Amino acid sequence: MSRGVSVNNLAAMEADCICPVIFVKLELDSGDILVHSRTGDITWGGDTYLGMGQFGEIGLVREDTELGRNPVDLTLSGIDEALISILLGEYYQGREATVYIGFLNLVTFQLVDTPEYLYGGLIDNSTITRDQNATITLRVENEEARWDTPNVRRFNNADQQLRYPGDKGLEYMEQMAEKQLNWGRG
Template identity: 40%
Template sequence: MTRALDGSTIAAITAGHVPYLFFVQMDFSQPLRVCSAGYDIDWNGATWVGLGTLGSIEPIQEQASLEAIGVRLTLSGVPTDLIAITLGEQYQGRPCQIWFVPLREDLQLAGQPVRIFSGRMDTMDTEVGETATITVSAESRMVSWDKARSRRFNNEDQQSRYPGDRGFEFVPQMVDRQLLWGR
Protein backbone atom coordinates (compact mmCIF):
# COMPACT_ATOMS: atom_id res chain seq x y z
CA MET A 1 0.00 0.00 0.00
CA THR A 2 1.37 3.39 -0.94
CA ARG A 3 1.39 6.00 1.81
CA ALA A 4 2.02 9.70 1.54
CA LEU A 5 4.59 10.86 4.09
CA ASP A 6 5.26 14.49 4.87
CA GLY A 7 8.80 15.88 4.61
CA SER A 8 9.40 16.04 8.37
CA THR A 9 8.49 12.36 8.76
CA ILE A 10 10.82 11.34 5.94
CA ALA A 11 13.67 13.38 7.44
CA ALA A 12 13.09 11.85 10.88
CA ILE A 13 13.08 8.23 9.72
CA THR A 14 16.21 8.64 7.62
CA ALA A 15 18.21 9.98 10.58
CA GLY A 16 20.79 7.82 12.38
CA HIS A 17 18.82 7.25 15.60
CA VAL A 18 15.04 7.28 15.38
CA PRO A 19 12.97 7.38 18.57
CA TYR A 20 9.33 6.60 17.78
CA LEU A 21 5.85 6.11 19.20
CA PHE A 22 2.92 3.87 18.53
CA PHE A 23 -0.66 5.02 19.03
CA VAL A 24 -3.36 2.36 19.51
CA GLN A 25 -7.09 3.03 19.52
CA MET A 26 -9.72 0.40 20.29
CA ASP A 27 -13.29 1.60 19.87
CA PHE A 28 -15.43 0.50 22.78
CA SER A 29 -18.39 2.67 23.89
CA GLN A 30 -15.63 4.93 25.22
CA PRO A 31 -12.59 4.64 22.91
CA LEU A 32 -9.47 3.25 24.58
CA ARG A 33 -6.57 5.41 23.34
CA VAL A 34 -3.05 4.51 24.47
CA CYS A 35 0.47 5.27 23.26
CA SER A 36 3.95 3.93 23.89
CA ALA A 37 5.22 7.16 25.48
CA GLY A 38 5.94 7.37 29.19
CA TYR A 39 3.58 10.34 29.42
CA ASP A 40 0.15 11.31 28.07
CA ILE A 41 0.09 12.93 24.63
CA ASP A 42 -2.55 15.15 23.05
CA TRP A 43 -2.99 14.27 19.39
CA ASN A 44 -5.86 14.24 16.93
CA GLY A 45 -8.21 16.01 19.35
CA ALA A 46 -7.83 13.42 22.13
CA THR A 47 -5.53 12.61 25.03
CA TRP A 48 -3.65 9.34 24.57
CA VAL A 49 -2.68 7.57 27.80
CA GLY A 50 1.06 6.95 27.91
CA LEU A 51 1.83 3.39 29.00
CA GLY A 52 5.60 3.72 28.74
CA THR A 53 5.69 0.59 26.67
CA LEU A 54 2.85 -1.02 24.81
CA GLY A 55 4.06 -4.54 25.42
CA SER A 56 4.37 -5.95 21.93
CA ILE A 57 2.97 -5.66 18.43
CA GLU A 58 3.47 -8.50 16.01
CA PRO A 59 5.05 -7.47 12.72
CA ILE A 60 2.35 -5.98 10.52
CA GLN A 61 2.36 -7.43 7.04
CA GLU A 62 0.95 -5.96 3.88
CA GLN A 63 -0.17 -7.93 0.86
CA ALA A 64 -0.74 -6.79 -2.69
CA SER A 65 -3.33 -9.55 -3.11
CA LEU A 66 -6.84 -9.59 -1.69
CA GLU A 67 -5.94 -11.42 1.49
CA ALA A 68 -6.99 -10.88 5.10
CA ILE A 69 -4.07 -9.91 7.34
CA GLY A 70 -4.31 -9.78 11.10
CA VAL A 71 -2.22 -8.44 13.93
CA ARG A 72 -1.79 -9.46 17.55
CA LEU A 73 -0.85 -6.81 20.09
CA THR A 74 -0.29 -6.83 23.82
CA LEU A 75 -0.92 -3.71 25.87
CA SER A 76 0.77 -3.90 29.26
CA GLY A 77 0.55 -1.42 32.10
CA VAL A 78 -3.02 -0.39 31.31
CA PRO A 79 -4.59 1.37 34.33
CA THR A 80 -7.31 -0.77 35.90
CA ASP A 81 -9.95 1.97 35.56
CA LEU A 82 -9.65 1.64 31.76
CA ILE A 83 -10.03 -2.14 31.97
CA ALA A 84 -13.63 -1.94 33.19
CA ILE A 85 -14.55 -0.72 29.71
CA THR A 86 -12.97 -3.75 28.02
CA LEU A 87 -14.43 -6.35 30.39
CA GLY A 88 -18.05 -5.25 30.28
CA GLU A 89 -18.68 -4.78 26.57
CA GLN A 90 -19.04 -6.69 23.36
CA TYR A 91 -15.83 -5.98 21.47
CA GLN A 92 -15.80 -8.34 18.48
CA GLY A 93 -16.08 -6.49 15.21
CA ARG A 94 -15.28 -3.11 16.75
CA PRO A 95 -12.57 -0.96 15.10
CA CYS A 96 -8.91 -1.18 16.13
CA GLN A 97 -6.25 1.13 14.67
CA ILE A 98 -2.48 1.48 15.08
CA TRP A 99 -0.38 4.53 14.11
CA PHE A 100 3.39 5.00 13.98
CA VAL A 101 5.26 8.30 14.28
CA PRO A 102 8.96 9.15 14.63
CA LEU A 103 9.99 11.66 17.30
CA ARG A 104 12.31 14.65 17.20
CA GLU A 105 15.25 14.97 19.59
CA ASP A 106 13.03 16.80 22.10
CA LEU A 107 10.66 13.76 22.02
CA GLN A 108 7.86 15.63 20.27
CA LEU A 109 6.08 14.29 17.19
CA ALA A 110 8.25 14.72 14.09
CA GLY A 111 5.30 14.76 11.72
CA GLN A 112 1.84 13.37 11.28
CA PRO A 113 1.43 9.78 12.54
CA VAL A 114 1.02 7.18 9.79
CA ARG A 115 -1.74 4.60 10.19
CA ILE A 116 -0.11 1.21 9.79
CA PHE A 117 -3.12 -0.96 10.64
CA SER A 118 -6.88 -0.56 10.56
CA GLY A 119 -9.10 -3.50 11.28
CA ARG A 120 -11.62 -5.07 13.63
CA MET A 121 -11.05 -6.67 17.03
CA ASP A 122 -11.50 -10.43 17.04
CA THR A 123 -10.35 -11.98 20.33
CA MET A 124 -9.15 -10.44 23.57
CA ASP A 125 -7.55 -11.81 26.74
CA THR A 126 -7.29 -9.63 29.83
CA GLU A 127 -5.12 -10.18 32.90
CA VAL A 128 -5.84 -7.88 35.84
CA GLY A 129 -3.51 -7.11 38.76
CA GLU A 130 -2.17 -3.75 39.96
CA THR A 131 -2.07 -2.89 36.30
CA ALA A 132 -3.62 -4.87 33.50
CA THR A 133 -2.44 -6.58 30.36
CA ILE A 134 -4.69 -6.83 27.31
CA THR A 135 -3.85 -9.12 24.40
CA VAL A 136 -5.92 -8.38 21.31
CA SER A 137 -6.11 -10.14 17.98
CA ALA A 138 -7.46 -7.93 15.21
CA GLU A 139 -8.29 -8.78 11.61
CA SER A 140 -8.27 -6.52 8.60
CA ARG A 141 -11.60 -5.69 6.99
CA MET A 142 -10.77 -8.14 4.21
CA VAL A 143 -11.73 -11.01 6.54
CA SER A 144 -15.41 -10.30 5.69
CA TRP A 145 -14.77 -10.30 1.92
CA ASP A 146 -16.12 -13.83 1.41
CA LYS A 147 -19.09 -13.53 3.79
CA ALA A 148 -22.50 -13.55 2.17
CA ARG A 149 -24.52 -10.40 2.58
CA SER A 150 -28.07 -10.95 3.76
CA ARG A 151 -29.76 -7.92 2.26
CA ARG A 152 -33.30 -8.13 0.94
CA PHE A 153 -35.14 -5.92 -1.52
CA ASN A 154 -38.10 -5.28 0.79
CA ASN A 155 -39.41 -2.42 2.89
CA GLU A 156 -38.40 -3.95 6.25
CA ASP A 157 -34.76 -4.31 5.26
CA GLN A 158 -34.69 -0.82 3.76
CA GLN A 159 -36.23 0.68 6.93
CA SER A 160 -33.64 -1.05 9.12
CA ARG A 161 -30.86 0.66 7.19
CA TYR A 162 -32.54 3.93 6.12
CA PRO A 163 -35.50 4.78 8.41
CA GLY A 164 -38.13 6.86 6.66
CA ASP A 165 -37.07 5.86 3.12
CA ARG A 166 -40.19 4.85 1.14
CA GLY A 167 -38.39 3.36 -1.89
CA PHE A 168 -39.55 -0.24 -1.28
CA GLU A 169 -42.90 0.54 0.36
CA PHE A 170 -45.07 -0.71 -2.55
CA VAL A 171 -42.95 -3.67 -3.67
CA PRO A 172 -45.29 -6.32 -2.12
CA GLN A 173 -48.23 -4.94 -4.16
CA MET A 174 -46.23 -5.26 -7.37
CA VAL A 175 -45.36 -8.95 -7.02
CA ASP A 176 -48.49 -10.40 -8.67
CA ARG A 177 -49.56 -7.29 -10.61
CA GLN A 178 -50.35 -7.85 -14.29
CA LEU A 179 -48.90 -5.09 -16.45
CA LEU A 180 -50.09 -4.70 -20.01
CA TRP A 181 -47.59 -3.11 -22.35
CA GLY A 182 -48.06 -1.68 -25.81
CA ARG A 183 -51.79 -0.90 -25.97
Protein backbone atom coordinates in the same frame (compact mmCIF):
# COMPACT_ATOMS: atom_id res chain seq x y z
CA MET B 1 10.74 7.54 -0.58
CA SER B 2 7.90 5.61 1.07
CA ARG B 3 4.32 6.39 0.17
CA GLY B 4 2.84 9.30 2.05
CA VAL B 5 5.59 9.70 4.67
CA SER B 6 6.27 13.31 5.64
CA VAL B 7 9.72 14.79 5.05
CA ASN B 8 10.29 15.30 8.80
CA ASN B 9 9.33 11.72 9.70
CA LEU B 10 11.45 10.37 6.87
CA ALA B 11 14.45 12.34 8.16
CA ALA B 12 13.81 11.02 11.68
CA MET B 13 13.69 7.43 10.34
CA GLU B 14 16.97 7.85 8.49
CA ALA B 15 18.84 9.42 11.42
CA ASP B 16 21.63 7.51 13.18
CA CYS B 17 19.70 7.49 16.44
CA ILE B 18 15.90 7.33 16.34
CA CYS B 19 13.18 7.56 18.97
CA PRO B 20 10.02 5.92 17.61
CA VAL B 21 6.71 5.99 19.41
CA ILE B 22 3.72 3.76 18.63
CA PHE B 23 0.19 5.12 19.08
CA VAL B 24 -2.91 2.93 19.42
CA LYS B 25 -6.45 4.30 19.16
CA LEU B 26 -9.39 2.04 20.08
CA GLU B 27 -12.77 3.58 19.24
CA LEU B 28 -15.28 2.17 21.73
CA ASP B 29 -18.85 3.21 22.51
CA SER B 30 -17.88 4.52 25.95
CA GLY B 31 -15.10 6.64 24.43
CA ASP B 32 -11.77 6.26 22.72
CA ILE B 33 -8.87 4.49 24.41
CA LEU B 34 -5.69 6.31 23.43
CA VAL B 35 -2.28 4.91 24.45
CA HIS B 36 1.31 5.19 23.26
CA SER B 37 4.55 3.29 23.81
CA ARG B 38 6.47 5.97 25.75
CA THR B 39 5.89 7.61 29.12
CA GLY B 40 3.89 10.75 29.79
CA ASP B 41 1.07 12.21 27.75
CA ILE B 42 1.44 13.14 24.09
CA THR B 43 -1.17 15.28 22.34
CA TRP B 44 -1.68 15.38 18.59
CA GLY B 45 -4.68 15.57 16.30
CA GLY B 46 -6.79 16.95 19.14
CA ASP B 47 -6.36 13.78 21.21
CA THR B 48 -4.17 13.12 24.25
CA TYR B 49 -2.52 9.70 24.30
CA LEU B 50 -1.64 8.14 27.66
CA GLY B 51 1.91 6.83 27.96
CA MET B 52 2.08 3.14 28.80
CA GLY B 53 5.87 2.73 28.61
CA GLN B 54 6.92 -0.51 26.97
CA PHE B 55 3.33 -1.64 26.82
CA GLY B 56 3.66 -4.78 24.81
CA GLU B 57 4.03 -5.70 21.22
CA ILE B 58 2.45 -5.37 17.82
CA GLY B 59 2.30 -8.45 15.65
CA LEU B 60 3.57 -8.55 12.11
CA VAL B 61 1.77 -6.08 9.82
CA ARG B 62 1.41 -7.70 6.41
CA GLU B 63 0.09 -6.53 3.08
CA ASP B 64 -0.49 -8.83 0.16
CA THR B 65 -2.09 -8.79 -3.25
CA GLU B 66 -4.84 -11.20 -2.21
CA LEU B 67 -6.73 -8.59 -0.13
CA GLY B 68 -7.12 -11.05 2.73
CA ARG B 69 -7.93 -10.36 6.34
CA ASN B 70 -4.29 -10.15 7.54
CA PRO B 71 -4.98 -9.76 11.28
CA VAL B 72 -2.57 -8.08 13.68
CA ASP B 73 -2.33 -8.85 17.39
CA LEU B 74 -1.93 -5.87 19.75
CA THR B 75 -0.67 -6.89 23.17
CA LEU B 76 -0.91 -4.48 26.09
CA SER B 77 0.76 -5.57 29.31
CA GLY B 78 1.01 -4.05 32.77
CA ILE B 79 -2.16 -2.07 32.16
CA ASP B 80 -4.58 -0.47 34.56
CA GLU B 81 -7.49 -2.54 35.88
CA ALA B 82 -9.86 0.21 34.66
CA LEU B 83 -8.97 -0.61 31.05
CA ILE B 84 -9.65 -4.30 31.66
CA SER B 85 -13.01 -3.38 33.20
CA ILE B 86 -13.91 -1.36 30.09
CA LEU B 87 -13.04 -4.23 27.75
CA LEU B 88 -14.84 -6.81 29.89
CA GLY B 89 -17.95 -4.68 30.28
CA GLU B 90 -18.34 -3.38 26.75
CA TYR B 91 -19.10 -4.88 23.36
CA TYR B 92 -15.97 -4.05 21.39
CA GLN B 93 -16.09 -6.53 18.51
CA GLY B 94 -16.25 -4.73 15.17
CA ARG B 95 -15.07 -1.41 16.61
CA GLU B 96 -12.28 0.56 14.94
CA ALA B 97 -8.64 0.22 16.01
CA THR B 98 -5.83 2.26 14.47
CA VAL B 99 -2.06 2.07 14.93
CA TYR B 100 0.26 4.99 14.12
CA ILE B 101 4.01 5.44 14.30
CA GLY B 102 5.66 8.73 15.14
CA PHE B 103 9.13 9.94 16.03
CA LEU B 104 10.31 12.10 18.90
CA ASN B 105 13.00 14.74 18.72
CA LEU B 106 15.89 13.48 20.86
CA VAL B 107 16.43 16.90 22.47
CA THR B 108 12.90 18.15 23.15
CA PHE B 109 11.08 14.79 23.18
CA GLN B 110 8.31 16.37 21.11
CA LEU B 111 6.89 14.82 17.94
CA VAL B 112 8.88 15.83 14.87
CA ASP B 113 5.69 15.67 12.77
CA THR B 114 2.23 14.12 12.70
CA PRO B 115 2.49 10.35 13.22
CA GLU B 116 2.07 8.13 10.19
CA TYR B 117 -0.77 5.65 9.74
CA LEU B 118 0.58 2.12 10.20
CA TYR B 119 -2.46 -0.16 10.40
CA GLY B 120 -6.19 0.07 10.92
CA GLY B 121 -9.07 -2.32 11.14
CA LEU B 122 -11.77 -3.86 13.25
CA ILE B 123 -11.33 -5.42 16.67
CA ASP B 124 -12.20 -9.10 16.34
CA ASN B 125 -11.59 -10.68 19.75
CA SER B 126 -9.42 -10.40 22.81
CA THR B 127 -7.56 -12.54 25.30
CA ILE B 128 -7.08 -11.29 28.85
CA THR B 129 -4.63 -12.90 31.26
CA ARG B 130 -4.06 -11.86 34.83
CA ASP B 131 -0.92 -12.84 36.68
CA GLN B 132 1.59 -10.38 38.15
CA ASN B 133 0.68 -7.97 35.34
CA ALA B 134 -2.59 -7.86 33.50
CA THR B 135 -2.21 -8.50 29.76
CA ILE B 136 -4.73 -7.94 26.96
CA THR B 137 -4.21 -9.19 23.43
CA LEU B 138 -6.56 -7.71 20.84
CA ARG B 139 -6.85 -9.28 17.41
CA VAL B 140 -7.46 -6.54 14.83
CA GLU B 141 -8.49 -7.44 11.29
CA ASN B 142 -8.00 -5.05 8.40
CA GLU B 143 -10.85 -3.34 6.54
CA GLU B 144 -11.20 -6.23 4.08
CA ALA B 145 -12.74 -8.27 6.92
CA ARG B 146 -15.98 -6.36 6.27
CA TRP B 147 -16.17 -7.91 2.81
CA ASP B 148 -16.89 -11.30 4.40
CA THR B 149 -19.93 -9.96 6.23
CA PRO B 150 -23.10 -10.70 4.28
CA ASN B 151 -25.34 -7.76 3.47
CA VAL B 152 -28.76 -9.12 4.31
CA ARG B 153 -31.20 -6.74 2.66
CA ARG B 154 -34.54 -7.58 1.08
CA PHE B 155 -36.42 -5.59 -1.52
CA ASN B 156 -39.71 -5.60 0.34
CA ASN B 157 -41.77 -3.07 2.25
CA ALA B 158 -40.94 -4.48 5.71
CA ASP B 159 -37.18 -4.12 5.18
CA GLN B 160 -37.63 -0.67 3.64
CA GLN B 161 -39.68 0.48 6.66
CA LEU B 162 -36.96 -0.71 9.05
CA ARG B 163 -34.38 1.35 7.20
CA TYR B 164 -36.50 4.34 6.11
CA PRO B 165 -39.71 4.60 8.16
CA GLY B 166 -42.57 6.13 6.18
CA ASP B 167 -41.03 5.52 2.74
CA LYS B 168 -43.66 4.12 0.35
CA GLY B 169 -41.25 3.16 -2.48
CA LEU B 170 -41.62 -0.61 -1.99
CA GLU B 171 -45.19 -0.64 -0.68
CA TYR B 172 -46.54 -2.85 -3.49
CA MET B 173 -43.44 -4.97 -4.12
CA GLU B 174 -44.94 -8.20 -2.72
CA GLN B 175 -48.00 -7.87 -4.98
CA MET B 176 -45.79 -7.29 -8.02
CA ALA B 177 -43.89 -10.53 -7.43
CA GLU B 178 -47.09 -12.56 -7.92
CA LYS B 179 -48.53 -10.43 -10.73
CA GLN B 180 -48.81 -12.07 -14.15
CA LEU B 181 -48.21 -9.67 -17.02
CA ASN B 182 -49.30 -10.39 -20.55
CA TRP B 183 -47.23 -8.55 -23.09
CA GLY B 184 -48.50 -7.84 -26.59
CA ARG B 185 -52.13 -8.85 -26.02
CA GLY B 186 -54.97 -6.45 -26.50
